[in-house]
Amino acid sequence: MLDAWIDAHGDRVQHKGNDRVFGAEHLSPAIAAFKHDAALEDIASAYMGSEQKALFTLGIRLRAAQGKKTRSGGRWHRDRRGRQFKSLVYLTDCVRRNGAFCIVRRSASPEPFNDAIAATGFSFPDVRWDDDEIEPFLAQLGDEVVPIEGEAGTLVMFDSSLIHSGLPIRAGHRYALTNYYYAADEIDLVRMAEKFSPSVRPFEMPRFGYTA
Numbered sequence: 001m002l003d004a005w006i007d008a009h010g011d012r013v014q015h016k017g018n019d020r021v022f023g024a025e026h027l028s029p030a031i032a033a034f035k036h037d038a039a040l041e042d043i044a045s046a047y048m049g050s051e052q053k054a055l056f057t058l059g060i061r062l063r064a065a066q067g068k069k070t071r072s073g074g075r076w077h078r079d080r081r082g083r084q085f086k087s088l089v090y091l092t093d094c095v096r097r098n099g100a101f102c103i104v105r106r107s108a109s110p111e112p113f114n115d116a117i118a119a120t121g122f123s124f125p126d127v128r129w130d131d132d133e134i135e136p137f138l139a140q141l142g143d144e145v146v147p148i149e150g151e152a153g154t155l156v157m158f159d160s161s162l163i164h165s166g167l168p169i170r171a172g173h174r175y176a177l178t179n180y181y182y183a184a185d186e187i188d189l190v191r192m193a194e195k196f197s198p199s200v201r202p203f204e205m206p207r208f209g210y211t212a
């Protein structure tokens with residue numbers, strides 16, 4: 001389903017190593033249900049300490065390409081420095097070989113990693129790193145670096161201010177959906193439209209503060 005849509009509407013898909021569909025909730029009722037899932041919004045709100053709604057769902061198609069290092073979401077990074085809730089669901093079985101999402105446990109602050117930082121000179125406060133900058137640091141951490149493997153349908157909830165990356169895909173493919181949550185006062189539709197472009201349809205303000 002994502003395939004057919006991506007292939008028919010290449011102009012509304014971002015192609016950066018992988019194929020990224022901003023606004024995938026418009027492609028199927030099942031994806032819309034994931035975007036609007038009330039339990040996930042409640043968890044997001046509890047974690048962030050303010051009401052959170054998904055502005056859009058991102059659909060991601062990642063495929064192994066001969067001779068290219070392709071990964072989801074680019075290099076190792078933090079989405080930002082402040083706490084941020086995200087939920088991701090795998091649509092295909094996912095292991096390390098086909099690009100598992102990978103996260104560094106407890107990496108919001110440097111304290112747990114003082115020894116590894118001292119040993120490698122790793123620039124912990126940055127938000128994005130080349131592999132050769134971060135690999136010596138990761139090599140010191142052992143099982144603090146957690147690859148999330150799971151079958152199709154696996155839901156991953158994470159704080160995207162922790163250091164994370166999709167592992168480079170070496171074989172096969174990986175399809176996934178990610179919800180982008182915000183508080184009402186964080187959403188500037190003009191800025192969001194520039195940042196997440198192109199999109200399936202223009203973003204609309206989610207309904208906040210609505211109680212039935």
Ligand SMILES: O=C(O)CCC(=O)C(=O)O
Pocket residue numbers: 060072073074079086088099100101102160164165166167176178
């Ligand atoms: O899809 C992935 O494995 C990682 C994507 C990512 O960096 C993110 O959702 O913030």
Ligand SMILES: [Fe+2]
Pocket residue numbers: 073077078079160164
């Ligand atoms: Fe990210």
